[in-house]
Amino acid sequence: MRIDGRDTRTIWLGEDGTAVVVIDQRALPHRFALRTLRSDAEAAEAIADMTVRGAPLIGATGAYGLALAMATDPGDGNLAAAYGRLLVARPTAVNLRWALDRMRAKLAARQPADRRRAAYAEAAAIADEDVATCAAIGEHGAGLIRAAWERAGRSRPVNVLTHCNAGWLATVDWGTALAPIYKAHRAGVPVHVWVDETRPRNQGASLTAYELLAEGVPHTVVVDNVGGHLMQHGKVDLCIVGTDRTTRTGDVCNKVGTYLKALAAQDNGVPFYVALPSSTVDWRISDGVRQIPIEERAADEVALMTGETAAGAIETVRIVPRGSPVANFAFDVTPARLVTGLVTERGICPASEAGLTALFPREEADRAA
Ligand SMILES: CSC[C@@H](O)[C@@H](O)C(=O)COP(=O)(O)O
Incomplete structure (x- = not known):
């Protein structure tokens, strides 16, 4: 949707191609503020403290959280640990588990060396699909x-x-x-x-x-x-x-x-x-x-x-x-x-x-x- 005349999503990839930027919803409606997430722990914290909230956005943030984890350490141990950390961030919205399961299935099937690129691609696909899905719900x-x-x-x-x-x-x-x-x-x-x-x-x-x-x-x-x-x-x-x-x-x-x-x-x-x-x-x-x-x-x-x-x-x-x-x-x-x-x-x-x-x-x- 449009903020100050510019099409804006609630989550996007930072300019460095690794960090993830979200709108800090805790500051609205008084201030439009952004928060940069640099690790899966920060993504989990943003979900838990409701910087981001709403079932589909929680799912997309979880997906990018796993991508952030893969950017640091794409090994099996870190994949499992980051999945666990993100899954418990909020309990009710099932989109979180849905997105994490989808990411894990994609990543576990790949060699660690391929996981970073695959994780960002899959997180972007989840975000893009959510936009198309919500537009269809709207119609x-x-x-x-x-x-x-x-x-x-x-x-x-x-x-x-x-x-x-x-x-x-x-x-x-x-x-x-x-x-x-x-x-x-x-x-x-x-x-x-x-x-x-x-x-x-x-x-x-x-x-x-x-x-x-x-x-x-x-x-x-x-x-x-x-x-x-x-x-x-x-x-x-x-x-x-x-x-x-x-x-x-x-x-x-x-x-x-x-x-x-x-x-x-x-x-x-x-x-x-x-x-x-x-x-x-x-x-x-x-x-x-x-x-x-x-x-x-x-x-x-x-x-x-x-x-x-x-x-x-x-x-x-x-x-x-x-x-x-x-x-x-x-x-x-x-x-x-x-x-x-x-x-x-x-x-x-x-x-x-x-x-x-x-x-x-x-x-x-x-x-x-
Ligand atoms: C499209 S969002 C559907 C729900 O996530 C929404 O209605 C809701 O209850 C959000 O709760 P919140 O606690 O703000 O995450």
Whole structure:
């Protein structure tokens, strides 16, 4: 997408051809800052501290992390060690394991002397494929927004509610849940986005709002708990969210609070779509609530808030009494029965095993093996 008039991705190769450059998403929306990653340990740290976040971008960063490891030491021992270090950086998004497995399979089949070049080529392929995949998700999903516009007699903008940030910042480019919005907006379909602020890290208020503002898409930031009210009053035509891990049966695991939006959508007859690249499907599992690991992050993410003062300084303040225990579950699972459809790079399907396997027949067989 465009930043200051320039096409920008979220991750790219540095000028020396070895280091990897990412946008430091912790500084947004107040500052556009870059961070240079020079080792697999730095890549793992950037994933863990959420310099980069969002399932597809976590995967691409993991892939480049292995490339950085191969640039230093392409031996078998370092390949295994770097794979292990990167895999544990964040537990929920399955794209990380997907990307690391794909890299390891490519690299293990080669002599160490060939691994550096092969690793950078494969990481670049993963990044490029993510861009094409997200663009395709956008095209398929834009049809849903256009159809809602037609249903409304083209009389008003389509109101879409989204949670967290599943935009271009969460991927290499375009995004998943926001890609249909960008495609529809560029095609002249009037769209307005309700942006859930997404406590505790405020990815909606900070990142989704930043993206939509930059792209000129009308939007309104709302507190997380207002979704049910908006839906009861006919102010939401459809919800579109992302997912960090999808079971083969169509359960989706996304930023905490997604499940409550799906319940409200069901109660109010609002379609609830989940946009995902197939790299987010964990073909090994069938029960999201029982089988998907839910990340628990630091209590300070809940107890403290960071923002810009009137004087332009970035400051952190405490909002919870010292001494009150805090829990910080980062994701929740929305069962397939609450999902109207999955918007993938190959089209839209029911959130079910039959739906996913009809679109991805080989992937299931390959990955279950
Ligand atoms: C296209 S990204 C899909 C998900 O990764 C996104 O919705 C999300 O929940 C991100 O969580 P985060 O904790 O910011 O990595």
